[in-house]
Amino acid sequence: MIKYFINKEIDSKVNQWTIEFLIFSAGFKAKKVNKLKPDVNFYYGNDIGEIEIVKKALIIKYQKNISEKLNIDNQNLLQKNEIDFDIISSTKLFLTDEIHNNLAISDFDIHNRLKFNSSYQNNNSFGSTPIVNYYVMLLTKCIEDKLKLKSYALYPKKYKSVIILSHDVDEPFRYAILKDFNSRISNLKSTNKIKYCWLSLRKKLRKILLKGEESYLNFEQIIKTEMKYGFNSTFFFSSKSKFDKKSNFVFDNSYDVSWSDFENIFSLINTKGFEVGLHSSYNSPDELSNFISEKNRLEKYAKRKILGNRQHFWNLGPHSKNTLKMHQEAGLEYDSSLAFNDSPGYRNNVALPYHPFNNQNKTSIKTLQIPNFIMDTNLITNNTINEKNILEKAIHLIQELEKSKGVASLNWHVRMAYPNDPKLAIYGKTYINILKHLSSKKDIWVTSFENYYKWYCERRNSIEALK
């Protein structure tokens, strides 16, 4: 057990939260002690008298203005045998996103997402490296060496990293907007009625010219392909369509999970051991009841319990922490919405799950945040349409995840995860190439959010039971 003590001048809830994240991720049980005794084995502070009492402890010195001298050199971190910088403040800056506190509104896009070009990691050229993972690795090494404790493994069996496969279900029925026209138009406001008529007309023409009615409907092929390699994945479904009250008519999906077309799809996902998650609607951050009603509705039609969520458009609203808190209040066990939309990488510089810190009431949010590091449209941009180059780019990102012993998800939309539609074929081919590549990597556990989350809970319970 790690008995940690924080010098009273810097003893805050957020520092406790950061220390506990680091120690838990490193594979040890943390316990805060408020009295300094010689059996304290982890000390954070600068008081010479206190350090004298806990000579044998792991000492982390507090540094003011850490943002000016952050250690972001992963090679250097791997070679270290001691912690000679403020690993606590460094971790805190990234996980709480304080590192981006001074940005302007223009550094975010219209969907409240940080632009990669404005990010600290891009400006310091370490976009594909989750640096907090290197802090955790260094801490693990130092605790094992100095305190002679054995760390609890991060992953089951002999796995060294985890890739979670996930699919946002955006418009799997290509012409869904044309269905139930008469009843749906009556629900809309007059401006949206005009938009809807125009959109329907365009879709009707496309249907005649392009056909491909089922070219986005790839559930069966995705499941079959992933199963071939022994993988499984999570499908995030919208349970509110653009025609529902309070929806966003432009950005929300057109389909309705109550349609009978989904019965077989949900049944297939459930019986094959894959997962259904919630793809919460564009306006869901407006109020808590949205999350509750969307989750309940999806549970009803998918005939299963919904554990996790991903925000449609990664849109966490203008106050992301409030939205993350709503996830907890709606009973969601995990969420995976903190990501870059316009580039692969790690939004919070971490490829490990964590419970975000809620600054309002100074506690951690129960819903576990699990990072996403690659998406179909941010890997494949117009500049890289060569299949070989794209795969190399993906392999490089996967190698970086492996080196950091991380866990992160891939997001491949259902319509893009199998090459059925000629215009989207490059995405489908790339996805299959990535799966093939992953099948040769025996150290990487490739699985769904649900399976990974179960392991996370098992590990947490085992660590809590340690003496």
Ligand SMILES: [Zn+2]
């Ligand atoms: Zn979406």
